[in-house]
Amino acid sequence: MHLKSRIQKILRSEYPAERNWKGFIYWWLEANGYDYDVRRDRVDFVDGSGDGGIDVIAWPIESQSRNEVLVLQSKYFWQAPSSHDLQSFEAAVSALQGPLDEFQAWLSKCRVALHPTYRRLREERRRHRYIIIAPCRFDTGRKRAYRQNGIEVHDVET
Numbered sequence: 097m098h099l100k101s102r103i104q105k106i107l108r109s110e111y112p113a114e115r116n117w118k119g120f121i122y123w124w125l126e127a128n129g130y131d132y133d134v135r136r137d138r139v140d141f142v143d144g145s146g147d148g149g150i151d152v153i154a155w156p157i158e159s160q161s162r163n164e165v166l167v168l169q170s171k172y173f174w175q176a177p178s179s180h181d182l183q184s185f186e187a188a189v190s191a192l193q194g195p196l197d198e199f200q201a202w203l204s205k206c207r208v209a210l211h212p213t214y215r216r217l218r219e220e221r222r223r224h225r226y227i228i229i230a231p232c233r234f235d236t237g238r239k240r241a242y243r244q245n246g247i248e249v250h251d252v253e254t
Contacts, residue, residue, distance in 0.1 A: 100231060121152050121170060124229060124250075130166070131157060146207035148191075149184025153213065156222055164223040167192070176232035189226045189247055192218050 103123070104116065111119030118141060125139070135157050143151040154166040169185040171177040177185075191202030192214075199218055203211060217224075226247045234242075239249045 117170065121154075121168070124170075125154060125166070130154065130162065140213055142210055142213060144207070146205070147210065148202060148206040148214065149181070149186075149188040150214075153217060155220075164225050165217065165220050167217070167224055167226050168229060169227070170229040171231065177228065177230050182228070185226075185228060186245065186247070189245065192224065193246070 107116055107119040138155045138157055140153045150167055151170050152168040156163050191199045203214055229250045233253050234249050234251050242249050
């Protein structure tokens with residue numbers, strides 16, 4: 097059975113009330129050692145027009161040993177991410193890590209409702225992990241380039 101089909105089967109049984117892509121995020125977090133199934137209020141789905149290239153922010157849960165903020169771009173249940181999706185995520189990572197004026201310029205292109213969340217994300221002093229989750233395979237050179245910019249790639253190979 098194709099990997100995507102197997103995951104969809106799991107999602108239908110474990111996350112029946114969630115849309116596939118949200119259920120997938122909860123499943124992915126749990127599969128990677130994050131206990132968000134119980135604390136769903138710690139996961140912000142920010143995807144949509146004007147999201148600045150970010151789909152999900154998972155804030156740390158005090159009781160878990162991993163004390164980091166996860167910033168995700170996930171295209172798992174759709175097509176592979178477009179070059180625009182990837183460039184937008186790279187711009188978001190650069191803005192969140194870069195100088196304030198770069199962050200402000202990036203923020204001005206995002207939905208106003210997301211501004212407080214993104215300001216909080218930038219000000220958060222815990223470690224950030226920037227992750228792209230994709231239903232395709234990235235070549236080794238591209239993965240290496242992302243890693244050099246602090247972005248992890250979780251593709252079908254992962």
